[in-house]
Amino acid sequence: MTRSRLRKWLARQSMPLLLLALVLTLQWLPPPGLERSLLRLEGLLYDAKVQYLPPWPRSVSNIQIVDIDEASLHEIGRMPWDRSQFERLTTRLAEAGAVLVVYDVLFSEPQANVALTALHSWPQQATLSDGQRQSLLTYAAGLDPDLQFAATMQSVEVVLANVLHRHGRLRTGQIGHISDTGQTVQQSVQQQRPAGTTPFEPFSGFAAPISSLANAASGQGFINAEADADGFIRRVALLHELDKQLYPSLALEAFRVYSLVEQLQPAWLQQAGHAYLQGVQIGNSLIRTDQQGRILIPFRGGARHYPYSSAADVLRDRIDDQRFDQAVVFVGTSATGLADLQATPTSLTFPGVEIHATVFDGLMAPDSLPYRPDWWAGAMLLQLLMLGMFCLWLFPRLGPLSSVAAALLLMLLAVGVNLWLWRVQVLDLPLLNLLLLLVLLSVYYISYGFVRETRRRKQINAVFDQYLPPAHIQRLLDDPGSVSLAGEKKQLSVLFCDIRSFTAISEQMSAQELKLWLNQYFSVMTQAIQAHDGTIDKYVGDMVMAFWGAPLAEPAHASKSILAAFAMLHALELLNQQYQAAGKPVARIGIGIHTGEMNVGDMGSDFRRSYTVIGDAVNLGSRLEGLTKFYGVPLLVSEDTKAEASELAYLLVDKVRVKGKQIPIRIYLPLDSDIKEPLLSHCQTFEQALAAYFQQQFIQAREQLLELQQALQVDAKLPEQPNLSGLITLYLQRIDAFLQQGPGADWDGSYSHASK
Template sequence: MLKYWRRHQWIVFCSLLFSAVLVLAQLSAVYSEQSLLKRLDGILYDSRLTLTLPYRAATDLPVVIVDIDEKSLQQVGRWPWSRQLVAQMLEQLTEAGASVVAFDVIFSEPERNPVQQVLQGAKQQLSAGMTEELQQLAPALDADQHFANSLENKDVVLGFLFQQEQLAIGQLPESYVLMDTEASQSSASHFEGYVANTAVLQQHSSGTGFINSSPDPDGFIRQAALLIRYQDQVYPSLALEAARLYALANELTVETAPLEQINTIVGVTVGNTRINTDLYGRVLIPYRGPARSFPYISASDVLHGQVDKTLLKDAIVFVGTSAVGHADLRSTPVGVQYPGVEVHANVFEGLIYPELIHSHPDWAEALVFLFLVVLGLLMSLTFPALGPVSLALSGSGLLLLTLGGNLYCWQVLKLDLPLTSSLLLILGLTLLNLIYGFFGASQQKARIKSIFDQYVPPAHIDEMLNHPESVSLDGKRKEMSVLFSDIRGFTSLSEKLSATELKSLLNRYFSPITKTIFEHQGTIDKYVGDMVMAFWNAPLDVKDHAELAVKAGFSMLKVTDELSKSFVSDGLPAIDIGVGINTGEMNVGDMGSEYRRAYTVLGDAVNLGSRLESLTKYYGVRFLVSQSTVQQCQNIIFRSVDKVKVKGKTEAVAIYEPVDASLVLNPDLVVALQQHEQALLLYSEQNWADAEVLWASLHQRYSDKLYSLYLERLAHYRQHPPGADWDGVYTHAEK
């Protein structure tokens, strides 16, 4: 342990310091509304919400929105309308069967009575008799009283607005909220003023609720306040009051819990339903979807009786406006031009179905704090000992587990837990240790190179000495063929051998393989473990380089078969290889540093050659080449294998298996090749049945893995058709 600490003390210290800074940032976010972590959490919250919207439980709650839209203003007139029209609209809604109507509109000023306007403007010109007649006519033209009368015996909720300024417009409603403690000592948000409805309307309304929104610091509406305190009373929101009337409850009960000098709100009971809240009496809004997820009806259609009454039967109606100049549009996780009235509708649905509401418990921050401390310690102490691959896999695994756990809590447990700090911790410590490992590995490689440079002979020295004028080691781009080959199952094979036996086996293998490549005018690029890389057409030009490369591949397979028999007779494991060849434009030249250089090739064409060698295992063949190689090998027969997109490539590539000339003499194999090509054509045409017959016949005769692979694909595509625009390309995610 002491040795481990001495070796990694700096990275452990830096990791612990990073963890501590993040833990402190998480703690400060609890008390700061402007915290960067909170803003990032808001972004992740929005992404998580929209990601899980398709899986949100659907309800049959008949919520309808009556919209005072552009069409309504064009047909009826500009807003505000006469209260008589509003009363007429209310009558139409109730006659159609609406059970509760909630207005996301404030009627804060009395409507002018035309009779009173005449009496005031022409008082001197009117006789006593005319004045008396007009005064008798005034009540019949009192729009406010008409609207107030229409509110009688109906479950109607009027909206009002709390403000921080000390002002009082209109009349506040009677509060039906019962507190189990003093309202003035509760944790509900407190306001100093209000804009309410006129007294005559307020006195006839069944209920009234505030329409204030509760935006986060970034302006997005993610939660809604159900309760607000004004002086010594607590008032409900528009949605909460609508839920009270819908539940036929006479009152709302607020449950609190003592915390130091205040009583924190923990829940609200509507009828027989309890809704958990945060300590300020807020809930997360269970959005149904983007704007217009609820049915919308134009207010003018309601006034003109042009509404399907079945839509309003027993419905809860929210009346609001989306007209230009009057639009109450909000920024929400599901849209930045979201109607405010629909926010109330979403909150109402959550109050009736509390299982839709996700809770953000008071202990969420404490849980995240504990998670950060434990995970920070574990990662800081264990990650320095991991290699780059293990480090990347561990970091990715922790990242996926954290994301999955958070998503599980959200979707199944209905818990909203902060996520940003946890992701930053995992990403930060993983990156920190990767950087540390990179520099450590670079220093180690530099030390090893300084030791072994003297044992590496210069490449291509004979060619340079014999033909210096024809050889250029300067970097250039030219068409070449590249070959990759490695021993199948080399890792498990090496574990069975001692170091001496493994060295002997590789030496016996590399020597004839290298000789074969040289005999076919190829250049050895490098050996990496059991892998051999060679190329053709550099440093000297080689005619028919693609064909020579394929012939070299055949020869390598033959040499390997002979070596394998020799190894078995000597008590060593049998070996087999895979070969991949590609032809294309490559960068070739003498590359490296002033201490060590290598003549090598680079480019996408080289990478494709490596991918082809890897794919031999997938298709169960020993030899694969690209279409560009096939086009330059007129004297060699090939079997079509597939049309693929390999990892790192965006374009499809046709791949083939070279066929040994000796096999072409067998008429049965020639027929099998033709049958396979015909099956591939049927497969590309999505003629699954006929292709299956051909491949099934081939598989029965030869048990070739390629045929079983296509039979599996056919079975999959029968169940999951790829569509008419399918181009027959198979995408490989693995290298």
């Protein structure tokens, strides 16, 4: 592409290029005022994928949820429950076959030991010996509900919950495991990090289980779930940082315990002196995360996708099936008053405990977890640039409607590719800005196309509004590509219409009266022609010329030209009635129609041009109009026109040689569709007489014509159309001449006309 052509292209595409730059800016540097709205829209597209696409693979493990629901609160009591209830609940679940119990309940405060408190306040303890007092204290301490709960956890795999805080230094409970000496032992997350690691957003406080419970549990994890900007929870962190230490989420820790893995190993990618978190290694499985350790929640449906059991039913031994056999049981609450209901893409009241269960279920099949790779930004840049440049190449070549179709197709393609990456490759890539780019570019090009189309319509109107009927012009506007102003040869039908004795009529009126009379006449004739999709070629004096089949192709051009001629004759009858009522001269016309190959196009000089037809076939149409006066009929068509419009009825008039033509042709008078007996029978008799005439059986032809003449005198009330009486007289004169002197050996039945 030369420099000048490049400049022209850039000038034409300046607005689309600006729109492309706008979308690229929104992708990487969104204005603060729009960022929240863009995130909300992107979130809605993500929600649609979660809601309407088929669910992820079925669970490979038995996941159960024990729900502290409204019925449990009513039957057992309001929260917080006595630790003995949780100790009994854990025991019941273990006896029912549960392999892991995960509590989405915070045990950050110790429960008072009622027995020990009562012993300290007992007035008579002073009378006891030291041995008795120590025995009672030891016995009362053994009744501590926290210690009993902790003792139960020694024989059952239990994972407890903690909560991390960003504000303040509040710290309750024990977030790590401690040894019997009170020292913190190794965390379940490997803490070694390479130099230059991307920092996590740190937390400053926590609320964790009390030391006795934390020390007895198999593990603990945070239950923080941070919503997106629009308040919906779509992703969760598997790792968070507190005091420069990494801690696991409740679901991740539950998966570690379930997998019998000692430590979780963060996977780091080192590049150019920096280290980025890629995921978490658990045994041989890599769970891919973003740089902040987050994953998208693999929702499997709406709330209560997993089996729920009421905590009261478990505590009261009302469950007698095997639902908890080899199960991972999550204990939480869906009760409204306990504020553990979250807004998610699949439900506005999604229990928090089921979020942890869903994440745990996804960790069981890490290859099916939706994942946004590190290279997503580069992929989006490439997609936007390729799509934008393709649109800049495609849309200028299309019309408005084609642009709409192309835009919809490209949107479907973009959505289809995105969904394919989501379902097959398990990749989550943004979709909003791709669709936004397509919408902006398609709206621009469609709007520009409509402006260009309006300009083109005006041009077409300027050329054809004086020639074509409005409906015909509309067809041209709907398909401008079908218009060709260049000269071409086409099979067309041409019509000539002339007023009989116009000179005599013009002498009866003044110039102003003649102008008004002609204008009224031309208006009626033009209306009849355009009503049958004819193209007005020109008006010459009192003559009207029209043709059919151009500029738009018309397969039935011959039939429509004849029907237009009938309409012109009928319209003239009504017009003559108005002329007579106004005391003006009436008009009589002759119409000639021929069908043949003609040259059609925009012709003329540099000063004046017109869309017209020329050629020998056009001249023949004019000759036929002139012959109508000779035969005394208002309409004549050639045998070529009759062949093209064979569905109509015709009366053979003659076989003639017109001036300038050596080859004879047959000419016909089309019969109106409402012609009835006995006139139709008379026309048939006339054609039988002509058949005998052309076979030189002149006596037989004469007898048939005389009989027909007598029949017409009897049926004197028949309409004048067709003018059989005049034609009979014409042929009787010819027959008489031939009977006196033969037609000659070379006579072929034709009659030669020397005048136009």
